[in-house]
Amino acid sequence: MSAAGLDSRTGWVGRAAEPTLDPRGAAGRERPFRPDIEGLRAVAVLLVVLDHAALGVRGGFVGVDVFFVISGFLITRYLLRERATTGRISCARFYARRARRIMPAAALVIVATTAASWAWLSPLRLRESAREGIWAALSLINLVLARDGTDYLRASGPPSVFQHYWSLAVEEQLYLVWPVLITLAAGLAGARSRGGRRAGDEAGRVRPRGADRAVVIALLAVAGGSFALSVIVTARSAPWAYFGGHTRIWEPAVGALVATGTASFGRLRPAVASPLSWLGLAGILTAAFLLDRGVPFPGVAAVLPVLATACVLAGGCAAPALGAELLLGRAPLRLLGRLSYSWYLWHWPMLQIWAQATGRPLALGQRAAAALASLLLAVVTYRLVERPARSRPVLVRRPLLGLGLGASCAAAVCVSSILAVALVSVPGGTAAGPARPLGDPASAAHVHDPAAAESVLRADLARASAESRFTGVTASPLTSLLARALRVDRLPPDLTPSLGTAQDDRQANRCLAMFAQTAPAGCVVGDPAGRTTVVLFGDSHASQWSAPLDTIGRERHWRVLLFAKADCPPAPYRDYIEDALGRPYTECDTWRADVLRTIARLRPNLVVVGSQARDRLAGRGPGVLAGLVRDLRATGAAVVFLRDTPFPGFNVLDCLARHPARISACAVSIAASRLASSARQIDNRGAREGGALLVDPAGWLCTADGCPLVVGNVLVYRDWSHLSDTYARLLAPYLGPALAAALHAGPSGPARAPVGLWPAAEPGHREWRILVGDLARGPA
Template identity: 55%
Template sequence: MPRPADLRLFAPSIPPARGADVTERGAARGADSQPAPDVLVGPVPAAAGEPAEAERAGDQGAPEADTGAGRRAREFRPDIEGLRAVAVLLVVLGHSNLGVPGGFVGVDVFFVISGFLITQQLLRERATRGRISFRRFYARRARRILPAAAVVIVATVLASWAWLSPLRVRDIAWDAVYSAFSAVNLRLAHSGTDYFQSAAPPSPLQHYWSLAVEEQFYLVWPLLLTLVTLAATAVTARRRRSAPPEAGDEGRPVPGTRPVVLVLLTVVAGSLLLSVVVTARSAPWAYFGGHTRAWELALGALVAVWAPAFERMGRALSSQLSWLGLAGIAVAAFAYGDSTPYPGTAALLPVGAAALVVAGGCAAPRKGAELLLGRAPLRLVGRLSYSWYLWHWPVLRIWPEATGRPFHTGEKLAALGLSLVLAWLTYLLVENPVRTRPLLVRRPSLGLGLGGALAAAAAGLALLVAAVDTVPGGRSSGPLRALDATGAAPTAPTAAGITTQPRFVGVGTSSLTPLITQSARLRALPTSLQPSLAKAGDDLGENKCRTPITSSTPIDCVAGDPNGSSTVVLFGDSHANQWFNALDAIAKESHWRLVPYTKGGCPPPYYPNFYLDELKRVYTECYAWRDAVFARIAALRPGLVVIGSEARVQAKDAGPGATTDLVRTLRATGAKVAFLEDTPFPGFQVPDCLASHPSNVTSCMVTIQKSKIAEPQREIEDRGALAGGATLIDPLPWLCVRDQCPPIIGNAVVYADNSHLTGTYSTLLAPFLGPALRAVLR
């Protein structure tokens, strides 16, 4: 699974930017009859609700409150607004692949800022009103988050409907529904652990995961803060009745805040531990999970509680902390990359650095990082950062997919410029007006109602689009025609597929060559397409026993003829699994017991430190699973083991010896070994392409040149298999002619996604693969 276009994109994104907005009283003077003075823990910077009076007056400063220690605390924090700009710039440049490989750390910076400002707001309300009003809090959140978010959700769904593959629209519509109700992170985490779904292009709404994480945190945090405050108040009251109150130490939280500190420290410790543990086990859940990100928001909240201590720091120390923090963010942004296990312990650097910038700025040091962060251009970008965050990712995803070609640098810059213009318009016309409207500020119930209505409207429109979206060939039906265009017997030598040539020297011929040649000239989708394009993406074979990527235990199943006299094992990764339908049909006809052992992303040869992108770590489950499978194969003593595998680039470092050792290990059980050479690797979602070009099927042609067939790793693995004593079977004559591999052969869709054959086409190849396997077994 979006880091992005991988899991970081399946991309990193940022939470709502809330840098220097302040309380409701600044939004509409008189809207609240009671002002918000300093809270128990001391004067606070701007909270996250509404724009400050100083900001509306031109950002020339803000009213200051005397701290009682010769220092004034500002209500408006220009450095935080500038830090928002730094964070959003990191993210948009990282998502654009414009020289910031670790730009995803911007999300962590925003989590810290949000935790700091929202907690200050809650503490201020607790001190001013004596309690926290959940209704007012969530009304502020609804006004702040939902209007702009709903506008972008609607625009993204409509743009996807207009310009993207019809097959993508339904998934994007459901992403919109989950995004509207702050749950898309759970959907992304689940799909990211599905090996086949993780290969799909990132959703243009994937970046909403961070809003979901944040809103899930704030669903709990005000209630937890209230409960802790009530408990602390009750304990303090009992103590005061029995003993004189003790004064708080200088520079430390006064009595009443210590329980909050303990709770926050517990959240930080527990969530950070989960982040480390889950990152090592399941990268999608670690990256998108609220349980592994809560500590980042809690650390920002902890800085808010300790704000008085930071305000009293010496100017030199606070200045150094802010610059040190800014440097730490920069180091993480340029030193980290897609191969960094994240968040885990790696997130300590950007999260801790962001906390240093915020903490150091509490004392308003004249030579601190605010010298840079307080510059007008950065503050302007910071003010637009939430809307820019919302717009940049859909533009970056939809534009190149709509044009059918990847971006070059100039187009990336143009896309970012367009998204910034859209952000500016959204800020002026939607985000700021709704957030500051006096009627909505005075009446929280109206704000809550507006937020709920906007979320429901965005989700409803998305469902409507999903309902009316039509997929070309989506309801095609008809008999599945056998793949025999010439009338030649499938058992002819040219159809057997057995080869002794490890090096690719061109596509051979078979009895399918005339049909493939005819299919290569196909212009429009056949009326009796099988499977329909709407079902092609899920047509990955009928093997229900493939082992999930996070499991190390093989699943024992028997297919074919359970009472057969011979046992055949299918062994390998998902490129072995794609042959299950064919082998199942062959085994039933030949009276073989078929035992499939397949596991996505797990190469059959041993490659040291094999790294799986979906998990963002070494694929330890693969090694344990392989060892267990070898033991079970030895116990089965099959007559034939059929190996299937994607040709891995790791073969270039390991050499043919890795595959030779594999084959010899299997042959030591007494089995004969057939090695299925790799199939073409389209590199794009073939059903999506066909749905987008129903009258120009040739535009979705898969070519040998671009399909990895001619790359050296295929030849290395083939050569190793031959050296180990395996029989090579070349499927290319059943898929391609010359340099062309049609996406449809006969009336069958050949590829289910960007790499795998459909189960339907695999079934059709049984009469051609069968003679080859029977020849090996004899």
């Protein structure tokens, strides 16, 4: 939150709270107290809270931009006044003032949030939250969030309970250098400015001189450079643009520019100042109700709330009788403005911990209750912590004590967070045991003979076709094992991978290209000297099959090349928007084109395509994927399309850690697994129309009653949707025969393939696809 802990006064901390001048001001005079700013802070925090609580203001995130502009205005006005009255800027006094105002309340909320995470969240989330709490206390959380936002494997996790601290971090990073910037600019302005003084009159009005012109020039340079970066980075990487200080500094710089012109704005005629302030307030509200998260932000879109806030500040300098202060200066808004910092600190963890503890989104009444409860906590925090810490006379007089208070608060956060991590116990242990096999791999050896595979398939097809209706999950050799797993309630003591290490159980995904990468890595697994070349091509849902393909390649002497990129559909959908980047995924297009050229040059024997079924692409129809499959077959390769795996849609590790004695509560129902989603069916249809053989892994993961998350002692998923390497590798004896059958068919397609005829999900269609459960008859 911006303008954290600041009031609307320019005098020394500890001055009387009441204004010392007529609130209407006098022409050209700078008012020590600005009721309109206090009310404007209330508007900003209301927008943010209503947005985060989903209470009807979809663009309330612009409240943070309002705070940034207010903060730049107040801080710069304070520094300019100090230089005018004392001839210098005391960095020690400035940093001590910031520490007193920011750290006590911030540290209290961090410690309380960590304790609440210990009480109500899973042990795994507590570990993550404790680490993030340390980064928040050190004012570096924005960099962590920007990094995680560009990491595909982290970006889709639950929001951090300390995510809202990013704006505090941006401010503190900015104000680490702000007084130095102003001092240097003034010091380089010529002989008179180097003296460090400028004239002021008895009313406190500041008259710009050479030093002030130098400050304005410096602020213009900072604002212009940062805004240009904001536009550029927003188009390239939304997380870094949103959380980065380099793309946000122009916003407080705009407020600072208004501060340098306070005297000039104070001489505005009421006929100009009044409409200007109302126009600014209207602009802020317009941005809040028109913008949403579909608009690239900050970038150009941030201009509206930033300039609107500047208009309110500038118009209010003249204190026009009919200005926006008529509304903003009302007692309720001013009271809420004083509470805004503490309310901002409390509201987000209240909403997030409640939702994450229950494991489901909050209802409207619950969100409203969380917002009100956090406001009550803000009242207590303001009266007992925030106000005493910033106004205690001994702390005001002795800057070193103020700095020591801030350092002590940060140290307390670090110690409490480290203790929380050290004391938490993760169910299931931290040392994994050896994985129990799902069946006897030797039992599938007969399918190395394509003729035997076809005979087995047709015999089992008659049995499978006798089912009363299509459930989306065919029977497989693992059905009985999966059914037993659904009835297990306790985590096994030798769980592998353990919950504490499962997130990193993706060694075979080392070749997954991240967002910024455009050149295909082309990692080789299996038997590098093999004469049969197999290519795995797709996104992270394709990459999760890297481990079994490595095993299959070594056993069958296949050379396997891996081409997979995070959240990059293998089919060339135009203008595909990557959520984490907040823009068209051009890196995906470049990478895909390079991969397709490589495949054409390699002329592999088999291409295995995998992709997440994306609901937002369902409206594009099956034609794009069908065209991709035809292009791949034109290279002379047989093509297999791996149907998308069941989708838990929640963090599996967190759920199991919360319910170690009732893991069946975390099982995924068929209805929730997206197996019957329209996006999945359209992908399947496109692959079928293009001539691919379809392999459905659902039978290895689910029964008609649901999908277990632990099978034997093996963890099936490592996050919200991706298989663990350990479980995927155990599926090699079942995937291998299906791929061998596809190789036997060759590029001519289903007509020559040992496949079965099975009813498709779409009425009126018939679908050729490999019944993977019937090709590999291992014991259940």
